[in-house]
Amino acid sequence: MYDIAVVGAGASGIVAAITAKRAYSKLSVLLIDALPKIGKKILATGNGRCNITNLKADGKSYNTKAVSSVIQTVSPEKVIEFFSSIGLECIADNESRIYPMSNTAASVLDCLRFEIERLGIEVLNDTKVTSVNKRNDCFVINDNIECRKVIVTTGGKAAPSQGSDGSGYALLKAFGHSVTHLYPGLVQLTVKENLKFLKGVKVKASVCLKSTSGKVLDKSVGEVLFADYGLSGIAVMDISRSVKDKNCICVLDILPDLSKESVIDFILKAKERNPSLLFEDALCGILPRKVGYLIIKNSGFNQDIRMNALKHNDIVRFVENMKNCSFTVKGTKGFENAQITIGGVDFSEFNQKTLESNKVNGLYCAGEILDVDAVCGGFNLQWAWSSGIVAGTYSALELIR
Numbered sequence: 001m002y003d004i005a006v007v008g009a010g011a012s013g014i015v016a017a018i019t020a021k022r023a024y025s026k027l028s029v030l031l032i033d034a035l036p037k038i039g040k041k042i043l044a045t046g047n048g049r050c051n052i053t054n055l056k057a058d059g060k061s062y063n064t065k066a067v068s069s070v071i072q073t074v075s076p077e078k079v080i081e082f083f084s085s086i087g088l089e090c091i092a093d094n095e096s097r098i099y100p101m102s103n104t105a106a107s108v109l110d111c112l113r114f115e116i117e118r119l120g121i122e123v124l125n126d127t128k129v130t131s132v133n134k135r136n137d138c139f140v141i142n143d144n145i146e147c148r149k150v151i152v153t154t155g156g157k158a159a160p161s162q163g164s165d166g167s168g169y170a171l172l173k174a175f176g177h178s179v180t181h182l183y184p185g186l187v188q189l190t191v192k193e194n195l196k197f198l199k200g201v202k203v204k205a206s207v208c209l210k211s212t213s214g215k216v217l218d219k220s221v222g223e224v225l226f227a228d229y230g231l232s233g234i235a236v237m238d239i240s241r242s243v244k245d246k247n248c249i250c251v252l253d254i255l256p257d258l259s260k261e262s263v264i265d266f267i268l269k270a271k272e273r274n275p276s277l278l279f280e281d282a283l284c285g286i287l288p289r290k291v292g293y294l295i296i297k298n299s300g301f302n303q304d305i306r307m308n309a310l311k312h313n314d315i316v317r318f319v320e321n322m323k324n325c326s327f328t329v330k331g332t333k334g335f336e337n338a339q340i341t342i343g344g345v346d347f348s349e350f351n352q353k354t355l356e357s358n359k360v361n362g363l364y365c366a367g368e369i370l371d372v373d374a375v376c377g378g379f380n381l382q383w384a385w386s387s388g389i390v391a392g393t394y395s396a397l398e399l400i401r
């Protein structure tokens with residue numbers, strides 16, 4: 001009989017186990033994962049650098065304000081302190097994103113593993129949990145592991161190759177919890193237009209997702225990366241949560257830092273300076289060549305049009321197209337390529353302070369399995385660490401009070 005079993009050894013589960021054991025060293029804590037090693041996804045985060053948290057994360061950073069208590073209890077500063085306490089120092093970039101000082105995600109996982117070993121937390125790998133039942137006052141996992149408290153931290157459905165295959169939802173449904181509709185989030189968009197020639201080109205753009213009737217569904221500003229299948233980059237990933245099953249249009253302002261008038265002025269000056277220059281060549285001063293070509297094409301010009309052939313109306317039409325460069329969204333690259341899950345176990349069915357289930361005493365939840373999500377930038381891991389620490393703390397406190 002274990003005091004606490006944590007099901008799922010990702011970001012939230014690992015810190016839940018560490019916090020519970022630190023609360024009282026005599027508690028027996030078991031950490032279970034389906035994969036041969038713990039924390040696989042952590043290694044892939046932040047392009048291998050692990051964007052641990054964001055100093056700007058607060059209750060308003062998420063899809064629901066219900067997270068406020070948990071984020072206030074374990075703020076980004078507390079997360080940084082936690083990592084310092086296990087021997088990992090962090091550093092902020094100029095957008096308040098926090099990374100390990102070593103600049104590598106492997107260090108984050110290493111320090112967590114060393115702490116698990118130091119504390120004597122038992123780890124059970126290669127064990128997929130398919131059932132959790134409550135018998136009298138204890139839980140029985142897979143019909144053979146008994147524990148007094150259980151924390152379910154199995155993640156969502158995003159990136160299933162890293163263990164999060166969505167199997168955790170059934171464990172909570174079996175206790176009467178509800179799961180909202182699930183969509184891939186922070187994911188690339190596939191579009192109808194052929195963008196193969198633009199593959200690999202990056203721009204800073206403002207991105208607006210609209211319904212086919214023109215209603216604005218979501219907005220962001222930042223990097224857009226063109227791919228052979230469609231659009232990627234942080235700004236696109238950030239609005240992908242609003243695609244869901246809808247038909248929509250992704251509209252880019254390719255030069256968000258320049259007003260229409262400034263672009264017109266730039267083109268007029270270029271025309272005056274060198275009237276025989278190809279329009280495409282003149283645009284190299286403000287745009288990647290291939291993007292300039294795309295907008296020349298979208299505006300209905302021949303690729304070899306020269307500056308002296310441009311009339312004022314043509315220039316205005318070009319600038320309109322550049323500021324409203326539209327792509328028809330077919331869908332997303334799916335859960336396989338998504339960083340997070342939109343939707344999850346209904347958060348209102350859990351105590352917002354302790355993360356204990358309102359339906360079943362002794363059952364706790366943390367991390368992405370809950371219906372909590374945010375944009376790129378360290379906010380999702382912040383939720384995983386905060387909620388893991390809260391669930392670990394309160395499950396232990398219940399046992400030692």
Ligand SMILES: Cc1cc2nc3c(=O)[nH]c(=O)nc-3n(C[C@H](O)[C@H](O)[C@H](O)COP(=O)(O)OP(=O)(O)OC[C@H]3O[C@@H](n4cnc5c(N)ncnc54)[C@H](O)[C@@H]3O)c2cc1C
Pocket residue numbers: 007008009010011012013032033034035038039040041042044045046047050051052053127128129130153154155156158159162163164165166167168338339340366367368369377378379380381382384
């Ligand atoms: C490529 C990528 C990059 C990312 N980069 C960042 C970033 O830089 N910053 C950021 O804030 N967020 C980032 N995220 C999102 C962030 O990684 C997740 O939100 C976070 O890891 C969720 O933590 P979790 O503990 O809830 O779930 P997970 O990390 O998904 O862990 C769940 C664990 O449970 C195990 N498991 C699942 N089902 C079972 C079962 N039935 N039985 C036993 N074990 C099970 C899995 O094997 C897994 O180890 C990224 C995500 C991806 C995919």
